[in-house]
Amino acid sequence: MIRIEDLSVAFEDTEAVKHVSLELIDGEVLGVVGESGSGKSVTALTLMGLVADSAQITSGRVLFDDVVLREAGKPCDKALYRKYQGARMSMVFQEPMTSLNPTQRVGKQVEEMLRLHTDLRGEEMKRKVLEAFRSVGLREVEKVYSCYPHQLSGGMRQRVMIAMAVILHPRLIVADEPTTALDVTIQNQIIGLLREINQKQNNAMLFITHDLNLARRLCNRIAVMKDGEVVELGETEDIFQNPGEAYTKRLIEAVPSRMKRRRNIAAVRGMGEPAGSGLAGKLPTGRESEAEAGAGQERCAELERCTGQERCAELERCTGQERCAELERCTGQDGRNPILQVRNLSVYYRDGNNSLFSRREKQCVVSGADFELYSGESLGLVGESGCGKTSLSKAILGINKEVEGEITHTTLRPQMIFQDPYSSLNPSKTIGWLLMEPLRARAALDKAYAMTREDMEAAAYDMLHKVGMEDKYFHRKPSQLSGGQRQRVSIGQALITRPGMIVADEPVSALDVTIQAQIMELMQKLQQEMHLSYLFISHDINVVYQMCDRIMVMKEGRIIECGETEAIFHNPREKYTKLLLGNS
């Protein structure tokens, strides 16, 4: 039995873990769930004796059976830990690429465990490693044995890591976000594997994750951590059914899930119109288009109601170019006009380095994409990493020029929201500068959009409010903001020129669940207010379910399925879609 008693860990003057007590019995899987900065990883690392030397144990102790591994006030006994690490307790890390040594064959790296902790040598050792590889579901084990990490896929690397962790049948396995870096289908396999190992070897497992759904599928008990404290601890289903703490409740609610009802987006959108028109007049630019869009929407509804002759009469009545444009917008599918049309699009990727003499190979990453995005709609694009989602979006935005086929969009400059809020804002500028830059750039391109400095500042402040931030952030730099705040600024920067169409590339994947929910809400709110169309790219099918009206599923560069969200979720046609749905 492994016990953590009243453990507190501090770094300099900040306490990362506060009075945490946990118990693990053999054969049990204990999930530790919390958002980043909640202290879950520090707890695990302290348990494993891997925490940085600068960390101080200010109270409590760590017990393995009845042996005290770590105690408050005493330095880490590395010699004692070495006897336990690997042999009796082992760890699976999040990032399989960096936790394997890139210069050594993976077989040798796993053998290292045996060399250190057993008397096995030579052939015997290799046999044992191959056996471990087979038990974690690797095929062609001989070949894997002599591979370098970079020759293996992410899933295979994680399997190797797990093989390394379980080869000595340790009593305790600590898995720190072992599936976060993996695709959904692979994620599911790894979870299955961990469960299987747990049942077969009857070892205790500490499973650390930020994903409540995952914890639910694997763990017997769950500990919810917040700000270094365990706020709730109990049987998994108990916690899900009757969360005792408000924080747990919020956490569960924030998780995007198909179990929850989706908002009726069409209805909400209709109601959103007055808000959109109300905004007009505040800003010197974009006013006309916004008002037009609002009027257009109303007119559309009107037109839909009309049928046959009536519609003709309505058409006849219209005069002038403006009206015609409006009508054009209103006819077409569902009474909405496509803001983006993609016809038989293939995207290529030029291989090879940026050298003068090397010939570059052309590789097809997306083939035959064919779809349209209607005004005011959210179109989800789902697929695993490497399926061509990002290449497709880049082609649409005009970043990738190696394309064949047709892309037509009616917006001037579609903008993009990036995944990583830490790299998508220029660190040397202030938030205000960043928000005004799109306006400056537009003015430089087209004199008709020239604005005075005061107008630009007003527009930037207005956008800051729209994305739910206060005035005081105007003069701050990105480094002074949290991830969620940065993503808000990022959204504001994309929207300030009122582009109409936004490509959002995994905009919430790098965020904690509660922040994720806030950002999704913000995006939906802005969509109504500003009549935006989103092309929403994500690997998380639940997020897409909550955000999107229609969904496209992509696999190996092809769009294999496309349809209304509900239809796809309830009656997926393709086997692959079913697989994606079943896995989350």
Added chain:
Amino acid sequence: MKKSGTGKWNKYLTAGLLMTGLALLLGIVGIFWTPYSTTAMSAAEKFDAPSLLHIFGTDNFGRDIFSRVMEGMGTTVVISTLVVLFSGSAGILLGALTGYFGGVLDEIVMRVTDAVNGFPSILLTLVIISILSSGRQNVILSLGIVFVPSYVRIVRSEFIRLRDADYIRRARLMGVGRMRILFVHILPNIFSVFWVSVMIGFNNAILAESGMSYLGIGVQPPDASLGKMLSDAQGYLRTAPWYALAPGLSIVWVVLGFALFSEGIRRRNERVS
């Protein structure tokens, strides 16, 4: 400035600031005023040991060494600053263009800088000086050319690193002009790296300038120069050791001060980020 954000005292920065500050002060004052004339000779005061009257002593012509060190320091500082300015701005321009755009221009510029790097720098300056003849401007020009490649490399690699950053992609999507992306969006982000290399470059320039004067291809007499003073003092090492010590220690002082200063800056940046 001396106290960093975390409240820890940055000793490197303080020491560096004090040392370079003193050296720069002496040098700049030395350009306009010195306690004694730097050229007035006095047979009576030949090889006076350091005293309150002549704190660094006098040389073989009875000239006040302190005054000459001041003037030499001024010359050195001015030349080094101009060299760094010249090579640094050329480095930024070439590095930005080659790093961001790549392609044929990149190949050509990089091969040329490789070629320049292939020669020992002192040999190269010798060649340039022998073509242009010696003199202040030509010293600056030749050292400037020799130092350009190191800046090009640093700036280029930073631009390559940042040209595909998300925020630069986004700037491109907004339709920001190329030159604005280069010099408004990217450039400020490389300053922390560039600044350190400028500091090191400044030190190298001081050493190179002194080396050239020592070899007699730098500034010409009667202008005082630390390197020239060193080479003059060689013959009197036994009889008047202070003659060599004064300019030698001055060079060490300013170079060490700058090294500490740049280390202090680096640590401060690290702590901030």
